[in-house]
Amino acid sequence: xxxxxxxxxxxxxxxxxxxxxxxxxxxxxxxxxxxxxxxxxxxxxxxxxxxxxxxxxxxxxxxxxxxxxxxxxxxxxxxxxxxxxxxxxxxxxxxxxxxxxxxxxxxxxxxxxxxxxxxxxxxxxxxxxxxxxxxxxxxxxxxxxxxxxxxxxxxxxxxxx
Amino acid sequence: xxxxxxxxxxxxxxxxxxxxxxxxxxxxxxxxxxxxxxxxxxxxxxxxxxxxxxxxxxxxxxxxxxxxxxxxxxxxxxxxxxxxxxxxxxxxxxxxxxxxxxxxxxxxxxxxxxxxxxxxxxxxxxxxxxxxxxxxxxxxxxxxxxxxxxxxxxxxxxxxxxxxxxxxxxxxxxxxxxxxxxxxx
Numbered sequence: 173x174x175x176x177x178x179x180x181x182x183x184x185x186x187x188x189x190x191x192x193x194x195x196x197x198x199x200x201x202x203x204x205x206x207x208x209x210x211x212x213x214x215x216x217x218x219x220x221x222x223x224x225x226x227x228x229x230x231x232x233x234x235x236x237x238x239x240x241x242x243x244x245x246x247x248x249x250x251x252x253x254x255x256x257x258x259x260x261x262x263x264x265x266x267x268x269x270x271x272x273x274x275x276x277x278x279x280x281x282x283x284x285x286x287x288x289x290x291x292x293x294x295x296x297x298x299x300x301x302x303x304x305x306x307x308x309x310x311x312x313x314x315x316x317x318x319x320x321x322x323x324x325x326x327x328x329x330x331x332x333x
Numbered sequence: 334x335x336x337x338x339x340x341x342x343x344x345x346x347x348x349x350x351x352x353x354x355x356x357x358x359x360x361x362x363x364x365x366x367x368x369x370x371x372x373x374x375x376x377x378x379x380x381x382x383x384x385x386x387x388x389x390x391x392x393x394x395x396x397x398x399x400x401x402x403x404x405x406x407x408x409x410x411x412x413x414x415x416x417x418x419x420x421x422x423x424x425x426x427x428x429x430x431x432x433x434x435x436x437x438x439x440x441x442x443x444x445x446x447x448x449x450x451x452x453x454x455x456x457x458x459x460x461x462x463x464x465x466x467x468x469x470x471x472x473x474x475x476x477x478x479x480x481x482x483x484x485x486x487x488x489x490x491x492x493x494x495x496x497x498x499x500x501x502x503x504x505x506x507x508x509x510x511x512x513x514x515x516x517x518x
Contacts, residue, residue, distance in 0.1 A: 193401055200398040202382045205364055218364065225399075226362055232405050235495075236359030239385075239394040251442065253449070269493040277493035280413060280486040284449070287413070287486075288493070314448055320424065320441035322431035323455075330406065 188216055188224055193233065194330045200237065242321070248298050249291040250317040253284040254309070261285065264309050273301050284314065348376065349393075352384055359400075403458050404494075410459045410487065414469060415451035417444075417482040423453055429476055430455050435468040451484065462487060 185193070191214050201209035207225075208218040216224075228234040256264045261279065268288055269277050277288040292298040299315075306313045351374050360366040367385075368378040388394040403411070418426050423441055430453070431439035439455040457472075459465035466485075473479055 193399060193406070197398045197401065198396040200360075202367075202386055202397075204367060204378060204382075206360075206366065207364065222362055222364075229362075233402055235400045235402050237362070237399050238356055238359035238397065239353075239388075240396050240400065241353070241357075242393050242395050251454075265490070265492040274493060275495050277491075278488045279490040279492065280488055282484070282486045312448075314445055316442040316445070316449070316454075318440045318442060320427065322424075322427035322439040322441070323436065330401070 188214060188220070189228060190330075192221065192224055193228065196237075247291055247293050248295045248317075249289060250298060250302075250315050252288055252290055252302060252305075253314045253316065254286040254305075254311050255284050256286050256309070256311060258285075260309075264311070267308060268305055271301055271305070273297070348374070349384060349388065352381065352388075356385075402494075404491070407460055408458045410462045410465045412457045412459075412462075412465045412469070413486040413488070414455050414457055415484050415486065416453040416455075416478070417450050418453045420452070426476075426478070426481075427453055430472075433472050433476070435459070435472060450482070 192210070195214075196210060200206060203209045205218065207221045210216075211218045211221045214221070225234065225237060229236070254264070254268075265277060265279065265286055268274055268286065271290070273290050273292045274288050275291055277286070279285055280287050290298055290301055292301060302313045302315055352370070355370050355373055361369050363369055365378070367381045371378040371381045374381070385394065385397065389397060403409075416426070427439055427441055430436050435457050437456045437458050439453070441452060442454055444450055444452050457465050457468055459468060465487075469485065473483075
């Protein structure tokens, strides 16, 4: 198979980058100097590990090094869907994205074509945002909060082809 | 359902909340990140580590580590696969789907009669649309789900993508960069 570009980088990822991306999505060391602990495991140095992570972050391959919370454990969130006429989609999507409470906002292939996640401190603030989006767009917002979670999120296994 | 959601909102410890607020945008990229957070919260580094360990044990923090951006790493195809599962089987089938390696999220959500018939949602990521569809076909085959009505919603435009912000920031800016692993919460 032809070599495939793995990322937006104009060069292949080096072994250290691959290990940092793949092996530390879970179990980040809870030691006073976690980057040094990682360095010991990947046979590198603390400063090289930190520089590489910083670089991957500035290249937008890493969003952050931090926690992923159990959904609805802290605050409240929901998945919302709207059926937006094609010619208004960009405008409505921009309006929705303008809310600080909205973190994901995607167009999807369906008559319900706009899907977004709203996260807020509590259910009441969440509802206020949904109602306001309905009022401003004149369109119905379908509220689909999580009822039960079946997935144990241990990160995303990357395959280097 | 409303009751169930409320029951999950046990009163959190104020210091845990402050800690969540301090780290929700990511750990600082410094040699001693826990010490820096401890300084901000006016507690000891050992206390920060102890609380993080406990939040991980209880599962309130599901994982701590590198949050990658799938799209930028070449995983551009992303399908939300939705299923209409009889209510008495949704937990069993949800757990089965949640265990499949190609599935990156699996949630039960309510149906909305007349508007939305599906009650089980999972995400499948892949490098290509064909790859995602192949994985889905194999999953349907191996899990024996051919009898379930389902639909596949591929993502088209991505309008916004960033880590969830649970608590309004009073003194710390949140990293505006996106993350996928929290996915469709």
